[in-house]
Amino acid sequence: MNVIREAKREMARVISQAINVEEEKVFNNIEYPSKEGLGDLSLPLPSVTRNLNIDVSGRGKYVKSFRRDGIFINVELDEVSVFNDVFSSLSEDYGLEKVDKPKRIVVEHTSANPIHPLHIGHLRNAILGDTLVRLLRARGHLVNSRFYVNDSGRQVAILIYGLSKLNYPEPPAGVKKDEWLGLIYAMTNVILEIRQITQELKNASESEYKEKISKRDELVAVAQGLRERNEEYFDVLSDGIMKEEDPEKVILDIIERYERGDERTKQIVRKYVNYALEGFMESLGKLGISFDVFDYESDLLWNGDVRKVLEETMDSRARVNYKGTWALDLENFIDEAVKEELRIPKGLELPPLVLMRSDGTTLYTLRDVAYTFKKFSDFKADVVINVIAEQQAVPQMQLRATLYLLGYPEHAKNLLHYSYGMVSLQGMRMSGRLGRYISFDEVYEKVKEVVEAKVREKKGNLEELDEIVNSAIRYAIVSVSANKPVTFNVNKITNLEENSGPYLQYTYARAYNILAKVTDHLDVSNIDPLELVGEKRKILIMIARFPEVFAKAADDMSPEVLTVFLRQFSDLFNAWYDKERVLQEKDEKKRITRIFLVKGVEAVLRNGLKSLGIKPLTKM
């Protein structure tokens, strides 16, 4: 039951008849007054008519009164009707309104390269992605979450090359596998880069020389830092790589063997890639994040999917010769109207999609086309959402344009890029390549430390410690709009005061514990209508609004909408909580009225928090 919607309908019906404007138009322009004392619902008249000289009167089931106030028609709701209808139908899943026509939706998120541990950029990706999954599921959609394993690129090959120099060691017991791999990868890469730049120095011109020297010094400093973390590995790697005649050739050979599907290479690569994934899952598991499916990029190569797409593109009328290889000319074969339809800026000159390297091997974006087909077909998806950083905006547009050109306009339209802004680190860019990052695990442990100290100080319940840490981290991420660039700051996450996940959990616990002690028989007809004033009345209206807010947050894919609402709602409840007693109230009708409101608060917070992936705590 969505009481607010019914009330808005009633209001719109009366006004539309009075001023002769379509009901739908009136309905869509109804808003909530921005300040107190103006009623519960409001219509700015100029938004629907030029005739401002009108008055509306009367009342209905929900509408108690209409009042003309400047350019507005303000409506006061009948709190008793609202109360009755909200609480006589208050179910377990109150507010989690389901869509009429559920869609099948694939959400791909996180998809970190399996060569180093997850860092705070992935943290944002994973939390946004997982929150979308939960919100859309709560809304009634069928959602399939996927992780794309980029296992066939150069980066994995570098890692495997390093491992080969170490004679394919096993991760030591007690060490997190992704972290262990990340160190080996960074060492290998840095040593390769130093070797490379040292070579370049030999034929460098005077002007380049200085720049290259300083770049090399920088790399050497990074290398020293890495060496301190494991001297034995570093020295063996350094020795092996420096002695290698042509490391580049060996790395290309690894790529070639893996892409071809050479059995021994497959075994080795998959083993270590899966170690990295194990590490990812261990980290993400702490926040309750998991995936339905892992898709390996290499599978698309081995099973012929990529080849099929390549053949299709080679048949395309948009195929052109580009710098000596083949590409799709997206710019000249996609007109303005289609660009707009595919959410591509008019002024952007879309770069051609290069189909293959001169040696015939394929490139990431083309493989991504194949992967997109797989996501649509495997799950019979209506919509595919890619949660990817904003840096990938252009490749994502190329992807949509390519799908369109290949004759799949529906796929192109239903492929959404859920973009998020960069996460930087106090002015410094993170770099997995150089082993410079704050890992997901470090963040988690740091937050856990602070939360634990706080719980001990409060003599609180340590059993749910992980759930408090989870809510602190999720809230900090999800309460900022996705497209904002953010600078990472642990202090912000460890502030557990009013604007925080733990604050919401705490508020929930208060409401829950009142209800746990209730002995009254609750009957909506046994209440005191005069109680529905002040904060209690406002709480009631917000409870009634919750289904609408939830639906908007899910439909717009804007979890921050729900977050803000839950916080304001908690503020309101806490303000009231401090002023009046519930259980100690002597008058039975007053007491029962208040208990109902607390029940509403409990339901709204419980369902709101759950759909954000935060556990409502009964004690903390």
Added chain:
RNA sequence: GGACCCGUAGCUCAGCUAGGACAGAGCGGAGGCCUUCGGAGCCUUAGGUCGCGGGUUCGAGUCCCGCCGGGUCCGCCA
């Protein structure tokens, strides 16, 4: 050079998609509240040319244009 994202209180951010009533929170600052169902709380208070300049409109933080800052992308990398 072109394209995209961001710019709101000392700091961190809501509000901008679909314009509407004196611009809202938290942190930090100042001052209060434990005979109280959980003080991770409550109540006061100070703090703002909504980056700047035009335009559209009865009305602009919100829409349009032009600037200025910060970031990102423009590879036969992923």
